[in-house]
Amino acid sequence: MNDKNLKTNVAFETAKRYLLMIGLVVVIIVLFTSMQPAFFSVMNLRNTIIDIALPVIVAAGMMIVIAGGGLDMSIGPICGFASLLSSLFMVNAGLPIAVSVAIGIAAGTGIGAINGLMVSRAGIDSFIATLGMQFVLLGIRYWLTGGKTISRLPQEFLAAGRGDLIGIPKLTIFMIVIVVIFIFVIDYTIFGRRLTSLGMNIEATRLSGINVKNMTLSAFALSGLLSSVCGVLLAAKTSTVTVDSGDSYTLDALTIAVFSYSIFGRAKPIGLVIAAVIIVLLTNGFSMIGASPSWINMIKGVIMLAAIIVGRIINKK
């Protein structure tokens, strides 16, 4: 190792990675605008910041689990489950909105905690455990609804998912609040520090006298919490809940979180937002130039894989 090699402190390295990602955003905007001038419009930018809101919230959950050294494949189904449960209590049982929402979120968090127990106590690989949970939730959702769509949600509830507050879309405000809390937890709390260490080196964490089982449990519970928050907001945004609502969020969460984690090598909430912007811009851009949806899924997959490879290259010299 020579001195040149040592000329890199962590903050500098992180800054370089932010630049890389922002550069990518600029390149995407320039490319699509050259093909379709409407791409660079207030309308599309507004859509973008609405479209990233829910994916960023679930990706935050996935990021917490990844930072702790696992994967959560049940994020979408938990999201749908919380969405369904809250709606059922609101529409069918006629419970107050706040109570219904609280029940949905509590139940989703509980499912996350069960995931956490399977991984930390039973020692099941997180991918397998949460994949199993995905199927369990699928069954429960059919059983609860009989496959029927729930609609006629209360207007006051739907208002939470639509319109602006001080000129900013409400969903985006929810996202900003969650990202700010996430930044605080990751960078300023003991929990965040230990979580970061857990995924990087579980043995060193354990031998530092940290209860790694409880850390893992908390990570999955938090992922469940964020998924159910997303689920409730999704119901408010779309105003109808079907038996498979939210399922697509597993892949969104995975793509965004893996993208950001691969580039930065650790949990960076802002990185999550930029990654989401990139994915959404590409999705919107391809549909605006008339590409077929199958293309768009393929692009997402390619981006995720490319990010992993690029991350490997820039993080392991």
Place this chain on the structure above:
Amino acid sequence: MEDVILDVRGVSKSFGKNRVLTNITMEVKRGEVHAIVGENGAGKSTLIKALAGEYPIDGGEFILNGQPLVKKSVKDIQTLGLQVIHQNLNLVPSMTVLQNILMGDIPVNRANVVSWHTGREKALETLRMVSDKLELDTPVEELSAAEKQLVIIARAIINEPTLLVLDEPTARLGMEETQSVFRLIDKLKSNNVTMLYITHRLEEIYKICDRVSVFRDGEKVLTSAVSGITQSEMASAMLGKKVTDVIAENRGAVSADTLLEIKGLQYKNTVKNISFEIKRGEIVGLIGSVGAGKSETLDMIFGSVQPDQGEVFLNGEKLTGKDHQPVKAVQKGIAYIPEDRQTQGLVQDFAIRENLSFADIKSLSKHGAIIDRKKEKEAVDGLMEKLLVKPPDPEYKTSQLSGGNQQKVLIGKWLVNKYELYLMDEVTAGVDIGAKMQIYEIITDIADSGSAVLLATSDITEALYLCNRFVILHRGEVIKELDRADAEIEDILLAMMGGGNDEK
């Protein structure tokens, strides 16, 4: 006239910044058995690998049988008459003695198909050299450790080398089994095979060798006729004069309070009935070679491994049991510096600051949850200065530090607060001499502040330099306990290698 078979002229070799061989010059005379001794890391194995053509050298040359070995391949060097028996060489257990002997140069028939039969006669002739009893068709897995070693030697001598290198051929053998290897060496010698014999066991040298060369820290310190040097002269040449001078000053007296008491610890077949005590302010060396049970003992004290039997008491309080986990151990004042800094010790992708503050982050926080950045910075800056970590910026990534600096960070991680007991496992492994001395100073400071240190090490120099007392392990058992004042280097060396009072 004396004939030189191998002439080593000013050979140097570095791995990156690490100099492992410095200007080695020595001669091996035809027909002699020449011993090479030195501690772990002294450069013995590197020299052999360089000689065999496995590593390129940076400077100097080897001349074997009059031929310079510059840029020759492993195979070419073998045809010039060199055979090396590496320390960890293994046979294929499911194959027969015959097949294993011929493995280096598998015989084929005219159709280029493997034909063990073709080499059978020569194999038998070679096997009879090493043993009268062994049969060619016995599967190797049915042989004893000593018999396997004989087969390994047979495999090397079938090519009729003029120079045979044996790298610790008796390391895994018992006393009696060692004798059969010695008899073979005598026989080979009378057949005019020159041998380089690498060993840790000093007493062996007197039985089979003519001359000895002592290595230390990548240099050849001396070469002498075996008859002209005593065991303790060899030991002090191995360990270095400087060190023996320093270790002459004994560490001060320690308090009489017992801090840690270990009773009859047992774990699978790696630790058998280990008992000893540690007092406050004491540095106790847990000494033994690889596989003696040192790491397992530390793990059981720390709770990262549960013993099958036995008890551990800290301040009279029993620690062992199901709920004795690292979490509890740390709360009770035990710090653990594990052997492998990469996988067990440090988070490589963390900034140095994050590693240093990691174990004690609670005491650097507000309300036990939010990190107090200012307090963290103060603590970390203080440690960086105290430990002389290079580069001195705590925001550098840990993985960019050299081994020695990483090791300092690994200890520093437990110095934010004071712990009662520090368990350290091979704390200076792979560390250069400068960083080593700094680490020794840190360890001495820890003990002077009243904490106790249990220092697991296979480095005797280190133990002599630091410890008040030694607990010597051999194959999972306490073979000897010694006070620093009574300890002779040879006693420790012998005990570590399973010798000691009852032999010789």
